[in-house]
Amino acid sequence: MEHILDDFIKTICDERPYKLVISNPLDKAQAVRKIVIQLQQGKRGYQYQIEKFTEKQAFHINIEERDLFESVQTYFGTEFLQLTAWTEQWEYQGRISKKGKLLCNQNRNTQKQTIRQGNNRTKNYCIPEGTVIPPLVDMGIFTKEGKVVQSKYDKYRQINRFLEMVEDVLKDMPEEPLHIIDFGCGKSYLTFLLYYYLVEIKKRSVKITGLDLKQTVIEHCRKTAEKYHYDNLRFELGDIHGYQTTEPVHMVITLHACDTATDYALYNAICWNAKAILSVPCCQHELNQQMQGE
Numbered sequence: 001m002e003h004i005l006d007d008f009i010k011t012i013c014d015e016r017p018y019k020l021v022i023s024n025p026l027d028k029a030q031a032v033r034k035i036v037i038q039l040q041q042g043k044r045g046y047q048y049q050i051e052k053f054t055e056k057q058a059f060h061i062n063i064e065e066r067d068l069f070e071s072v073q074t075y076f077g078t079e080f081l082q083l084t085a086w087t088e089q090w091e092y093q094g095r096i097s098k099k100g101k102l103l104c105n106q107n108r109n110t111q112k113q114t115i116r117q118g119n120n121r122t123k124n125y126c127i128p129e130g131t132v133i134p135p136l137v138d139m140g141i142f143t144k145e146g147k148v149v150q151s152k153y154d155k156y157r158q159i160n161r162f163l164e165m166v167e168d169v170l171k172d173m174p175e176e177p178l179h180i181i182d183f184g185c186g187k188s189y190l191t192f193l194l195y196y197y198l199v200e201i202k203k204r205s206v207k208i209t210g211l212d213l214k215q216t217v218i219e220h221c222r223k224t225a226e227k228y229h230y231d232n233l234r235f236e237l238g239d240i241h242g243y244q245t246t247e248p249v250h251m252v253i254t255l256h257a258c259d260t261a262t263d264y265a266l267y268n269a270i271c272w273n274a275k276a277i278l279s280v281p282c283c284q285h286e287l288n289q290q291m292q293g294e
Contacts, residue, residue: 004102005077008094013069015087016046023073024082025093027193031055035075037068041185073186077102086111126163126197129156133235134228135192162190163197168251169251169276170202177205178250183240183265184257188221194253195233211243240264249274 012020020132022035028254036051042061048068052059065072072260076083081096086109094104129148134140148156178198181192191210198204212218221235224275240257241264252269254262255278262281269277 003116006071008092008104009072009076009083012087012092013072014084015089015090016065017092020072020074020083021083022080022083025080030079032079035080037071040120045263052167061127065248077134120203121273125156125160126167126201127156127193127284133193133196135189136195138224139189159190161191163193164280166194169278170198170204173250173275177207179245179247180206180208180251180253181243181245181249182208182210182230183243183252183254183268184261185212185221185235186217186256188224188235190219190255191233191253192228192230195230199230199232207232207247208234211238211240211246213237213239240268243268244273248272251276251278253277256280258282 014210016039018039020037023033025033031054032052033055037048038051038052040047041130043171046065048063048065048071050061050063050071053063055144072083075095076094077167083092083094085092088283089109091107091109091111092104093107094102097103099122127136128143132146134158137144143149180194182188182194185191188210190269191208195206195208198206210218210221210233212221212287215237218235218237225235227231238252241284249269249272252263252265252272252274257265259282261277266277266279
């Protein structure tokens, strides 16, 4: 069976297919539901883009043309039971039966061949690739030359999406120096990037305060801020519930602050009449302890 399967995949790959769809997961509970592989033509010639689809998201990776066979071999017949592929002349269909046999057929391709053009445009990211940004280098997202590490592209996109949200609310902020509070800041990856973005790129005068309950985390963040010479980025040890400030607060950030900390952060932000609140709630241990199931 393995030999027959490899021959079937190799036949397809040798004809430079322009599209492959791998579906029908063996484990119905697995996150990835379908994989689409498409041929792309870019500046360096041909390559393939692999799109993995979950219920709500799609993840992309690029591979060289020579790696197509190994990639298809990894998915079809092991994680997925069905494969459809289109080449210039043929449409191939393969399916693994309940008894583990490969059922396949080959028909003339009547579809118009479509080869994707590689995306050679530079996307207008808030943090552009090619810029040497110390926090991103230390996080392992950028190389020392400012290039995105291949395995960190998803994290790079997440960072830029967060900054896009900041950019959306920034236009409604006053021109005066901004005061931003980050509750439950943790290791403060996004806090450091936000400071860099606002000060170095947007040229805004800001003061950012990060607050967390862990002494070791706060000490680490303070040392890191000193290392980067981020003079208006400070970190304090304390509880969100009891935190007070006499300065006006323009923006409150609370990303995955644990248990009821998010609630207190939202309460404080409203009391301070903050112009913007960026919040992602986290787990609710207090509620979980009160819930009873028969």
